[in-house]
Amino acid sequence: MRLVLSLSLFALVGCSSSPSTSTSTDLDATASESGIAPDGGAPPDAGGDSLVSTFAFMGCNRIQKADWDPVADPASANMAQLQQTFIDVAALGDVPKYFFFVGDMVLGLKDSTTLSGQLDAWAKVYAASPIASKLTLVPAPGNHEMLTKANKVETPNAGSDAVWVKWTAANGFDKQAGNGPVNGGANQDALQDDQSRISYSFDDGDTHYVVLNTDTWTTTPDSSSGSTQIGWVALRWLISDLQTAEANGKIRRTYIFGHKPLVPPMGVTGADATINAALVPAMEALLDTSAKVKGYFCAHAHQWDDQKLPGKRGVHQVIAGNAGSALESGWTTPYYGFTVVRTYASGKVGVVSYQRPVPTPYNAAVTVAATKMDELVIAP
Numbered sequence: 001m002r003l004v005l006s007l008s009l010f011a012l013v014g015c016s017s018s019p020s021t022s023t024s025t026d027l028d029a030t031a032s033e034s035g036i037a038p039d040g041g042a043p044p045d046a047g048g049d050s051l052v053s054t055f056a057f058m059g060c061n062r063i064q065k066a067d068w069d070p071v072a073d074p075a076s077a078n079m080a081q082l083q084q085t086f087i088d089v090a091a092l093g094d095v096p097k098y099f100f101f102v103g104d105m106v107l108g109l110k111d112s113t114t115l116s117g118q119l120d121a122w123a124k125v126y127a128a129s130p131i132a133s134k135l136t137l138v139p140a141p142g143n144h145e146m147l148t149k150a151n152k153v154e155t156p157n158a159g160s161d162a163v164w165v166k167w168t169a170a171n172g173f174d175k176q177a178g179n180g181p182v183n184g185g186a187n188q189d190a191l192q193d194d195q196s197r198i199s200y201s202f203d204d205g206d207t208h209y210v211v212l213n214t215d216t217w218t219t220t221p222d223s224s225s226g227s228t229q230i231g232w233v234a235l236r237w238l239i240s241d242l243q244t245a246e247a248n249g250k251i252r253r254t255y256i257f258g259h260k261p262l263v264p265p266m267g268v269t270g271a272d273a274t275i276n277a278a279l280v281p282a283m284e285a286l287l288d289t290s291a292k293v294k295g296y297f298c299a300h301a302h303q304w305d306d307q308k309l310p311g312k313r314g315v316h317q318v319i320a321g322n323a324g325s326a327l328e329s330g331w332t333t334p335y336y337g338f339t340v341v342r343t344y345a346s347g348k349v350g351v352v353s354y355q356r357p358v359p360t361p362y363n364a365a366v367t368v369a370a371t372k373m374d375e376l377v378i379a380p
Contacts, residue, residue: 049344049345049346049348050344050345051094051342051343051344051345052343052344052345053097053205053207053342053343054094054096054097054340054341054342054343055096055097055098055099055100055255055340055341056089056096056098056099056100056135056338056339056340056341057099057100057101057102057257057297057320057338057339057341058085058101058102058299058320058321058322058323058337058338058339059101059102059103059104059142059259059298059299059300059320059321059323060103060104060142060299060300060302060321060322060323060324060325061077061078061081061082061101061104061105061323061324061325062076062077062078062104062105062106062107062108062144062324062325063076063077063078063107063324063325063363064325064326065107065109067361067363068107074117074118074121075106075118075119075121075122075124075125076106076107076108076118076121076122077105077106077122077125077324078323078324078325078362078363079125079363080324080359080363080364080365080366081323081324081336081356081363081366082125082323082324083125083129083366084356084366084369084370085323085324085337085338085370086126086129086130086131087129087130087369088337088338088354088369088370089131089135089338090129090130090131090134091369092340095131095134095135096135096340097135097136097204098135098136098137098138098204098209099131099135099136099137099138100138100139100140100211100257100297101137101138101139101140101323102140102142102257102258102259102297102298102299102320103139103140103141103142103143103144103145103214103258103259103260103299103300104142104143104144104145104259104299104300104321104325105119105122105139105142105144105145106118106119106122106144106145107144108144108145108146108147108160109143109144109147109148109149109154109157110148110149111148111157111159112157112159112160112162112163115145115157115159115160115163116163116166116167119145119163119164119167120167123167123170123171126171127171136175137173138173138176138209138211138257139168139173140211140212140213140257140258140259141160141164141198141213141215141259142214142215142259142260142299142300143214143215143230143259143260143272143300145160145164146160146161146164146213146215146216146217147160147215147230148160153225154230154272155222155225155227155228155230156192156215156217156218156227156228156230158217160217161193161195161198161217164198165197165198168197169197174197176200176202176209176211177196177197177198177200177211178196178197178200179196179200179201179202180195180196180197180198180199180200180201180234180237181195181196181199181216181234181236181237182194182195182196183195187219188236189216189218189234189235189236189237190218190219190220190232191216191217191218191219191234192217192218192219192228193217195213195216195217195234198213198216199211199212199213199216199233199234199237199238201241201245203248203250203251206250206251206252206253207251207252207253207254207255207343208245208248208251208253208254208255208292209254209255209256209257210238210241210242210254210255210256210257211257211258212233212234212238212256212257212258213233213234213258213259214231214232214233214258214259214260214275214298214300215230215231215232215259215260216232216233216234217232218232220232229276230272230276231260231272231274231275231276231277231279232275232276232279233258233275233276233279233283235279235282235283235286238283238286239286242254242286242290242292242293245290245292246290246291246292251292252292252347253292253293253294253343253347253349253379254290254292254293254294255293255294255295255297255341256287256293256295256296256297257296257297257298258275258296258297258298259298259299259300260272260273260274260275260298260300261273261274261275261296261298261299261300261301261317261319262274262275262280262283262284262287262296262309262317263280263284263307263309263310263317264301265301265303265305265307265319265328265331267328267330267331268301268303268328268330273300273301274300284309284310284311285311287309287311287315288309288310288311288312288313288315289311291313293315294315294316294349294378294379295315295316295317295318295341295349295351295378295379296309296315296316296317296318297317297318297320297339297341298317298318298319298320298321299319299320299321299323300319300321301319301321301328302321302322302325302326302327302328302331303319303321303322303327303328303331303334304319304320304321304322304335304337304339304353305318305319306318306319306351306376306378316351316378316379318339318341318351318378320338320339320353322334322335322336322337323336323337323338324336324362324363325362326362327358327362334358335355335356335357335358336355336356336357336358337353337354337355337356337370338354338370339351339352339353339354340352340354342375346380347379347380348377348379348380349377349378349379349380350375350376350377350378351375351376351377351378352372352373352374352375352376353373353376354370354371354372354373355370355371355373356368356369356370356371
């Protein structure tokens with residue numbers, strides 16, 4: 001069954017398919033200070049604008065297939081960078097309430113048994129980390145968790161969804177999940193199975209958070225692979241969810257998280273560089289017309305990148321795919337690290353990248369803590 005987007009959907013979000021004219025930038029400003037320093041949750045900043053909340057996010061820490069040693073590193077993660085990030089986040093003066101890990105936590109792309117073993121090993125590393133008791137981890141799956149690969153072609157892995165749902169539940173990573181899209185009724189998102197615990201949303205105070213599976217298991221066929229399409233997003237569910245948040249007078253802002261971007265960084269190409277191309281224009285228009293959306297936070301490309309999405313509002317898309325995977329060869333200012341998003345009482349939203357030098361080889365031991373860079377303002 002193919003997904004048929006109704007006229008009402010296009011009336012709501014627009015249907016322009018013109019290419020993006022947005023520009024891409026790296027956050028490579030001079031460091032404002034050396035090493036980890038307090039974020040200062042209580043005192044106002046220089047303009048008298050007090051900080052009300054923060055969250056951290058990053059994605060893409062999995063190791064290269066050729067470098068994976070299942071005995072030494074059962075989690076298939078870049079352990080040096082992952083563990084240093086846990087240490088650095090724990091050392092922040094104002095530890096974020098949430099840590100969103102936006103996919104490619106593990107190598108995956110194989111059978112469900114292998115995926116399950118890697119995720120279980122990853123959870124043990126996290127449980128032993130200094131941040132496990134200080135914040136709430138909210139993981140979103142990437143293509144390496146959701147798909148399988150044969151002959152250099154990625155296709156849906158039928159067992160991945162069950163593995164992911166079981167793993168998040170077993171480790172308490174699903175406390176906010178449960179209100180997502182399902183495959184019953186009209187099934188306008190053409191879902192193969194129940195996605196309600198993989199894509200979902202939740203409120204915390206005056207903030208609405210949306211977690212998206214950007215490789216949702218769809219019924220929509222892909223003639224080129226003989227399987228079903230990848231890069232799928234439950235767009236109709238997302239439209240309804242954002243409409244509800246827009247109508248809720250208690251909600252001041254919405255943050256959206258997913259693995260794959262809507263627009264790739266400059267120099268990053270390929271059919272799978274973004275979410276499914278058929279859904280990109282409508283999703284871009286949806287974010288532009290949803291006034292409370294303050295940003296889309298993702299990974300997939302192995303670098304840091306910020307750019308404004310097409311539209312009148314210019315919603316920022318921030319890619320933090322520099323958590324530890326081998327970085328994009330074309331990225332001219334490479335660094336590893338994590339990103340903190342800061343919300344102020346005025347409604348201003350700032351993004352701070354914490355950066356570490358890239359060792360040789362990329363998975364070698366880390367010798368320094370992350371450096372806090374200058375804040376980039378992406379809203380009000």
